[in-house]
Amino acid sequence: MVEFLQQIINGLSLGSIYALIALGYTMVYGILKLINFAHGDVYMVGAFAGYYAAAVFHWSFVPALLFAMAGAAVLGVAIERIAYRPLRNATRIATLITAIGVSLLLENLGIVVLHPEPRAFPDLVQLRMVRLGALYINNRQLVIVLVATILMIALQWVVNRTRIGQAMRAVAEDQDTARLMGINVDRVISFTFALGSALAAAAGVLVGLYYGRIDPLMGIMPGLKAFVAAVLGGIGLIPGAMVGGLVMGVAEVMVVAFLSSTWKDAVAFAILIVILLVRPSGLLGRAVREKV
Amino acid sequence: MSANKGANMDENKNPVGGTSTRRTRWQKAIQPTVIVIAVVLLVALNLYIRRPDVDPYILGVLCLTGINMILAAGLNLINGFTGQFSIGHAGFMAVGAYTAALLTTYRNFPFLPATVLGALAAGMMGLVVGIPALRLRGDYLAIVTLGFGEIIRVVINNIPITGGAQGLVAIPGYTTFYWVEGWLILILVLISNLIRSGVGRCLLAIREDEVAATALGVDTTFYKVLAFTIGAASAGVAGSLYAHQIMYIDPSVFGFFKSIEILIAVVLGGLGSLTGSVLAAGLLTALPELLRGFAEYRMIVYSALLVLVMLIRPAGLLGQLEAVDILGWRRRPRPQWRTTGAGSGSDAFAAVQADLTTTDRLRGASK
Incomplete structure (x- = not known):
């Protein structure tokens, strides 16, 4: 039982990371109906931006985190501007292939520019164990959950309480009508x-902090898993991405703990296949009939 | 969208784009020439590799080229002709490779039956994956095929008989240039005949508009699964050829990147152009070998190429045309890939409508 609870805690911290990545997938999908394959690589670039801020400029945790977030935001906007916008009216397959291309480009540029060997991420938060009854929680896990929670609350506020958030929701609902509304x-x-x-x-920096190492291909698997998390929760739904991410994190940690770590990467896809066959609209989604 | 579709319907009365039955006199004259050139090249290649001093390295590259051509042609049947976006092709290649290699290595099977069984196993896997996955559309299908590809890899990694991550060693080196050539020609003939048949028209109709195809009485699920299974089986053949050429396989060979490499060949050549796939696969296999010094930058060039092709020419280099169409100076309006609107939908549908009797017969036979 203690073991189980311990794994739940590990799962929740991993899940918060997936949730943070999944939010980006779900927001972009909600608006453009595009699986932004390059998103996992933006996460990688974010981790490296945090690494340089901490290792080269010797910034502390919060400035490094903000620097990484700002850098990735610029990258994300640039990717959309250069690669996706010209294809706005193209087929979805054409945009999907482009997204895969951008993803590969970032990975391979990463290999050449940043070198493929993993790097040690600086110790921005001193490791300490917190005892909670029979459970041990590492303070980095607490930082992960805390930062993720703050960011998600901030996101909810932006989306639901600001003008630009209202505009986002309008565009997701109906792009043409939104345009007509100015x-x-x-x-x-x-x-x-x-x-x-x-x-x-932010997820990239947190992962760097947690596992202590980053490399240019670190974005592939978490990216795919976060996408699965977004589908699991109901793609296009912001709370869905959060729930999906947490479920995914817990499921993965459980498989590693009670089955075998070699099956780790298959869990996500098994979940995906089951959810798409049983409940394609996701845990929180409602079924939408396709209009002809 | 709809206005565009109407315009297209008026100016384009020929049935089925890309695989037209009506040809100009010029084309009738030029097509045998193209075929003759192809045959001459093939014979020249065969004579060249018979020379005793032939470089085994070049021979190896030629075999790999042929294997990649098979993979691209099979994937094009799924992605290009049926419009079902699959990015897990390497998984089926893995099934074929492991099945055949296990049979020859541990059970002393001869090469041909082992390869056939490998293809059957991969086809079966395609069927098993295809039936649930093909209920999904577009990008969901893409991510599920990706997921299945990864699952196949993880399973191979975890079952003892395959040697796990250490891989399978001491596979007999049965693959020769002739085997690759023979299988390539067989598969190309099969696929090109398939897409010109009634079945092929149904596949094209599904690609153009699945809802409309259903409305015309096309059993879309059946045809999608059929295309998927055939594509998977051909990947199985390629896998077997690959395993018996390299004589060593491990799961990492059949990862996501391999699937993407095949996809790049298909997209670059043109979704819906068989000759395009073959040419692009040949180019993409041979070029990196020639540019060994730039190995580091190969994938950068590939991925940048992929993005650029999509931005500049989303239909791929040949679009839906075959080499004979281009050399045949075809004058009639050409169907376009759907980026420009509804495209050749009307063509495919006219043909399907004319062909409905065939479809019914086929469906009758299939049930």
Whole structure:
């Protein structure tokens, strides 16, 4: 039982990371109906931005985190501007292939520019164990959950309480009508990419902090898993991404703890396949009939 | 969108784009020439590799090229002709490779039956994956095929008989240039005949508009699964050829990157162009070998190429045309890929409508 609770805690901290990445997928999908394959790599770039801020400029945790988020936001906007915007009216397959291309480009540029060897991420938060009854919680896990919670609350506030958030929701609902209402759709889309990329970068820094190492291909698997988390929760739904991320994190940690770590990467896809067959609209989603 | 579709319907009365049955006199004259050139090249290649001093390295590259051509052609049947976006092709290649390699290595099977069984296993896997996955559309299908590809890899990694992550060693090196050539020609003939048949028209109709195809009485699920299974089986053949050429396989060979490499060949050549796939696969296999010094930058060039092609020419280099169409100076309006609107939908549908009797017969036979 203690073991189980311990794993739940580990799962929740991993899940918070997935949730942060999943938010970017779900927001972009909600607005553009595009799986932004490059999102996992934006997360990688965010981790490296945090690494340079901490290791080269010797910044502390919060400035490094903010620097990474800002850097990734710029990257996200640039990707949308250069690669996705010209294809706004193209087929979804064409945009999907482009997204895969951008993702590969970032990974391979990462390999050449940043070198493929993993790097040690600086100790921005001193490791300490916190005892809670029979459970041990590492303070980095607390930092992860705390930062993720703050960011998600901030996101909820932006989306539900600000003008730009209202515009985002309008564009997600109906792009053409939103444009007729005088909303600058391009700017809203750029803003969405900035927001999603910043959250992914935060996840990247947190992962660097937690595992202590980063490399240019670190974004592939978490990126795919976070996408699965977004689908699991109901793609296009912000609370769905949060729930999906947490469920995903817990499920993965449980498989590693009670089955075998070699099956780790198959869990996500098994979940995905089951959810798409049983409940394609996701845990929190409602079924939408396709209009012809 | 709809206005565009109407315009297209008026100016374009020919049935089925890309695989037209009506040809100009010029084309009739030029097509045998193209075929003759292809045959001459093939014979020249065969004579060249018979020379005793032939470089085994070049021979190896030629075999790999052929294997990649098979993979691209099979994926194009799924992605290009049926419009179902699959990015897990390497998974099926893995199934074929492991099945055949296990049979030859541990059970002393001859090469041909082992490869056939490998293809059957991969086809079966395609069927198993395809039936649930093909209920989904577009990007969901893409991510599920990706997921299945990864699952296949993880499973191979975890079952003892495959040697796990250490891989399978001491596979007999049965693959020769002739085997690759023979399988390549067989598969190309099969696929090109398939897409010109009634079945092929149904596939094209599904690609153009699935809802409309259903409305015309096309059993979309059946045809999608059929295309998927055939594509998967051909990947199985390629896997077997690959395993018996390299004589060593491990799960990392069949990862996501391999799927993407095949996809790049298909997209670059043109979704819906068989000759395009073959040419692009050949180019993409041979070029990196020639540019060994730039190995580091190969994937950067590939991925940048992928983005650029999508931005500049989303239909790929040949679009939906075949080499004979281009060399045949075809004058009639060409169907376009759907980026420009509804495209050749009307063509495919006219043909399907004309062909409904065939469809019914086929469906009858399939049930």
